[in-house]
Amino acid sequence: MKVLFQFLVICIFCSSMLGAEEKNTNGNSKKNNFLIRFSEYTYIPSEYYNIRGLSGYNLGEYSDQKPTKYNNRTPQFSFRYHIEKFNLGMEYSFFKLEQSELTTGNIFINPERNSITFNNVAFPNVIRRENKLNITKDFEIGDNQKVWLGIGVRNIYKEIYRRLYTYRDQIKTDTYGLQFLVRYQLQVFENFFWTSSIEPFYTTGRRAENNSPFLRDLNIGIPTGPNEYTYFYGYDFDTNFAYRFSENFSIVLGYNYIRTRVRSQFADRGLYYLPETNSIFTLPRNREGTDDNLFNYYMGIRGEF
Secondary structure: OHHHHHHHHHHHHHHHHHHHHOOOOOOOOOOOEEEEEEEEEEEOOHHHHHHHHHHOOOOOOOHHHOOOOOEEEEEEEEEEEEEOOOOEEEEEEEEEEEEOOEEEEEEEEEOOOOEEEEEEEEEOEEEEEEEEEEEEEEEEEEOOEEEEEEEEEEEEEEEEEEEEOOEEEEEEEEEEEEEEEEEEEEEEEOOEEEEEEEEEEEEEEEEEEEOHHHHHOOOOOOEOOOOOEEEEEEEEEEEEEEEEOOOOEEEEEEEEEEEEEEEEOOOOEEEEEEOOOOEEEEEEOOOOOEEOOEEEEEEEEEEEO
């Protein structure tokens, strides 16, 4: 947090110096900007939905099966560079979300009855990290209205892990893919703006496992076999209100929802480790994928130069 604060101070200082040197004839000519926002994320990983699908339990109705720490405060950084001559822009954003010390219901598989029961255990730590880069084209469509269209790449990295003495048990997936951007902005009043955007995306990559039987021991719905292709697909919706309180800076309040489905190759079968018999057990899985959604409310500061 200290490093982030220092970075923010430096950006504000540099932006102020640039703004003091530039004499703008148009109030919208400052189109390069950075945004640092602080978010309250709610994230329930796909493994919880796997448990719900296999067991028939609704995680939202059974508090002992929900993670005890699934709300996370984390900063997010984004930067936009504008080439005014061509009305083109380049946008980059990044965030990393990590959950730890989670508690949920562990499933136990009974092969004879083909049934599942719950025990309360600690769930592995979960990391989800995203990078995205867009090339955009903006259009003036009316008085105080603007639209951006863009295309770019998105990286989604997800890892579940558990530390046991000097060992690190982990299953991680690193995916890359294509995304599109549509953004609309309306200047409601002077210095007051409303912006909404949607970004459909589709990414793919291989999954890597290390000591995965220890994680499969937790029966959390890991798809069969390592090195399979895993797909993340969905959309990223964002809406916010911004108030420009000075020539260079705005306060931003917004809401962000990333609707994600996760599907692995050969995901019609689920593979589980049964420690009591030291054997592998399979159950049918959902071919359509599993939810891995997150949403957040955020507050941030935008600097323009």
